[in-house]
Amino acid sequence: MSKQQTSPPVVDLNGDVPCCPPLTQRRVPAETAAVLAPAFKALGDPVRLQLMSMIASAEDGEVCVCDLTPAFDLTGPTISHHLKTLREAGLVDAERRGTWVYYRARPQILRQLAALLSIEPTPAYRP
Amino acid sequence: MSKQQTSPPVVDLNGDVPCCPPLTQRRVPAETAAVLAPAFKALGDPVRLQLMSMIASAEDGEVCVCDLTPAFDLTGPTISHHLKTLREAGLVDAERRGTWVYYRARPQILRQLAALLSIEPTPAYRP
């Protein structure tokens, strides 16, 4: 687990990306699209969308993988693969505590994606 | 072009799908995920994200394909393929008028996707 803690997510939207006026207001530049598209892509699979929802709506703000896996008709390695995709998209963070690994959502990127899709300007973006 | 006008989009979110409390509030059911994921998937490509933005932010609410194609370093068939993907995801509508084909966004589904990603309950969803 050390590797996934030391290496930052491939997509990091907390950085200097000028994110984002709504998609309906200004044409998204190619560079921004290249950064944001992988996040949408990660949500573009039904299993990952459910995983993301289970993690983001968790009571304690985090979920053990051991609670995620039995919720699907898929093997452990497959769930682990999907979680890795969400991690690399910058949507979730993972932390090992003892025997178990816990995942939690990164609200900031969710807010940015929501702001991008919003029709009207949102509090998340004021020019 | 008659075919793309008569056949409804594969994903139709204006229908009876109970859409949607924020992803962070309630776990997304499998059926909802199966309907919504293709829309995110369609936005999960940089070219399509830019196309969607160009269409949704158009002055007149619509864009001619002839204005879309030269904005990218891709062939006509490839752009056409991406537009078909957006159409089948229910994100845009197409209409031929004379020689040219015009695309316009479907704001409703954008609103639904934004509501799903929002952290707090939004005006788009009141339980």
Place this chain on the structure above:
DNA sequence: GCCCTGTCTCGACGTCCGTCGAATCAGACA
């Protein structure tokens, strides 16, 4: 009718993705 322009469809190619079983790694506990 014929041709020209704009757009889409078709078939092909290489690559990426979702899934699995087997193997590996990380901690906990005797």
Place this chain on the structure above:
DNA sequence: TGTCTGATTCGACGGACGTCGAGACAGGGC
């Protein structure tokens, strides 16, 4: 130390995806 459990990585398979060139289709103008 050894062993057990939980989670990840690895390697492989079939299918889907992004891209292209060639061809087909729709409308407009001659």
